[in-house]
Amino acid sequence: MSIEWVNRAVDDLRAWGQEKDVEVDVDEVRLLCDYASDYLEVNELGDFRPGTFEELLLEIYPRKVIAPPESAGETVAAARTLVEFLVDTGEIGAKTADRIRVALDEIEPEMPAALADTSKFGMAKSIFSAIDADSLDLADPLAVQRAVDELDGLDEDACDCPGCAPLPAVRLASPSEIAHAVREVPLLRDAHQLVMWMTEGGRTATVKKALRVKDAREAERELGVGRPGLAWRLALDLGLVRLDGTAVLLEEGFVPLESRDEEDLLDLWAATVEFLIEAPVEITGNEAVDESVYAVHDLLYRLQVPVPPDSVGEYLRELAVGERVEGVDEALERLVYTGTVHHVDGGVALTPHGLWGLRELYLEIGLEPPIAADLAEGDASGLVSGLITSGLPAEVAEGDIDRWLAQRTPEQAAAELLGAVVGAPAEMRGIAVTIVDRLPAEAESAVTHCLDDPELRPHAIHWLASRGLPAPALTQDELLWVSVDMLALALPAAQIDPDGFAENMAVSGPPPHLIEDMWRVEHPDVVEVLELLGNTLPDKITAKAARKAAFKARSRSIR
Template identity: 60%
Template structure:
């Protein structure tokens, strides 16, 4: 979820409501935006469509949000207010707004039924809804989970898509830690997947900046032009170079050529070595060494504004590229602007659109859609080389498609970016029969920590009925049994009922596998728990569960639950669980 755009949208919505005397249900509209961002890929208000509302209210809400059917009216009212705002602010045209309103009118009678339909519940909602106070007294009344349930999926640490680079040294939620440090060495870098060297070398040969640096050196040699006594490009030669070569920054090209070893100023003249020649004639290692030096020069040296066109932005280019390296996802120029405001560069109002074009010319960034930019694969490689030279650990994400199930799980836990992880999982499954894949994954999950177990069962959840024998075999494993029952019931296959103890255990297990993400982004975890977390009467009983993570789970809930009564119940239960483990 991109917290930045949602917060900005809510602020604009509040201002619009005050200006038009419209009552705004901020919490409900925030929830609509959060789930649209999390599950439907909505990244701006303008991305909302009539289909977005239909998917949200008839699919996502019934699956994720614990809410009585009679609450549908409040949610629909908030959705209609959001549509009015979208039209009034120009985010959607009148015809699309009319389609949205027609969709809301059409689904109004359907939504209460959808909220009450247990077959649409996700696994967490199924369990937390199934265990009412009376169920704890009469466990024989608890039936199997309904079909279509969804697992709580463990999340990798959330990228700082808002433009803030995460720092090491911060304590877990609610726990004070050392002051954050701006030093890059203090914040571990994520693993990155590198393109093959031959592809990188081919890309380096196409970087306009490198081509123009070579052209400038050839031009100086052919015309007998010389550098200054200090080895700099002569200001008097700038107009001719711009005119004859069609380049914007000849001084940058000369300095780059010297820094990378393409040329040098020797005895008042331009000198090149015997290997000087077109990029296409350089071998793979040579051209990549040249590119690595070029990246170091651009992001780590004083370029006086000649890279981006803005001196202050050039000074922050290392940190900006570092942020993009960590995010590993396209970032809008608005997010970049927000990041630069935090560094103080934003006060000078740099032309980011022009800067992005110049960085594209330099081979560092590429536009992927609209105003979204990301590092080029070549830039990722070059930055990783720079980090390594600086003594900063920069791990490489392995290709997991041919790994064992244990290696796949371990690799995913190491923080492989979401898109790469999805591709790895898909190719891993394609190379194995469903039954064999399920058996291998569940075998690796047996006895593993909750987060590893969660990854395994989430992948198995993608498999069809042909995996039934392998899944059914796990009914004898106390830790995997609840997940196996969910898998079987979701496909309408015969399965036993979960006991009260098993339901409580799997509730703790699902929350345990979410702990890493909760500690990384406690605000989002608190929001999710407020919408679809366990009720107080369930939390009160969790201390009885024989689960290795029960104390940590209850302490997390005690810190995170926004409802004071629920948080208090979690803290009391944590105390009982600790006392039980000691006694």
């Protein structure tokens, strides 16, 4: 990341600090200069302007740097030191320095909120922030930042391996389902078809073992082979064919794709994924994608949700240290041809066999990617806790819930779910109540039984009343309690996506007069809920009411 002018500037700054007896945070200033060079076209010290620092500290730092909000003061202080150095050495004039100082005065109170705003996080920072840093055994903030930079591709010596970050649990398709899908992979079909066509036609390879241009064109035209060059390289790598000089011969024991058994197909596919990830060949024709094939697949494996092409492009841009990345949509379409990814809901995701194949690659290099348990096979407690901790994609979790419910009558399901969360934290209770809310009136007896439990009672009243069944009226205290309880369920998601939470609250959140009284509720999460509302609600009056209520709730607990 560092270039010559940055190295010289840091050396000069260090010498200047010693001469002037000024304490200089060299690491922080280097980071300022590096990011200014990489993202803001600052090519020398004299290029720094007020707008440079605004972009750096309020946009680039929040997107790239993992740092607590309270560290903003240290960064701004380093920026001020840099300004004094620039003035003293004649790199900038006095008027420019004055404008920068004014800008830094305005930036300083805003920067903590910018560092805490998860909506500003770049893709790589978001992924790293979701990982337990303790698992990386990083002892200091600078080490953490270096790890983020490596993930972003900012360190030229960064390792290309998956890293130390723990992999999420995944749900795999059955071997028979994977084998069936492998038979339909276009690239594998083309590789087998091309081998038969080459050998039966007595065609030859080049002295460099490549497919002849003429043969590639004919294969594309006559056979409909999508990417002849890639299919040929794969055929050689998989040992489907061997060469005697330039003569092309079927490998002994060659078996057509459609005739292979399940075990053979799984082995073939594992080798194919390894080829696509590790072989130095052109996979899509897009340099940025081809140089980051592993990174793209690893990203999709970790997120387990469809990722829009624009977001993939942003991630690749970060890996390429700010270089322009174009043609990602077309490259991903070509990647679909390989069978590892597919289009889903406006984005791309790993195919079930792509997920399986990437996990096999992880195992091959010594990692132990966990398998998510089938939540439908457990009891109510296992279902609820699994939905919280497994990190399963929504569609997989929904399938588990549906299959779990299908094995029980509505009354049995409600009794088990509600019984499992008596005295449990709000998040577990909220998950159980949300599932019970799907059940029809046949669950009435089990829900009515919960009217005797003070924490479940408000939820039970709401469930019964919404179905027109006999139910006592909610008291004001119960209404307040259930409001806090359901908001407590939203805390984890709100911390990840505060903007989305704010939008939902703007449409269906509690009114100001209800929020004002929430501080009275005897709920363990009331302070955290009110602080969240105070920091995220778009309506200033309602947000202020939440902050006042949070203060009262904290004061009450102190007394």
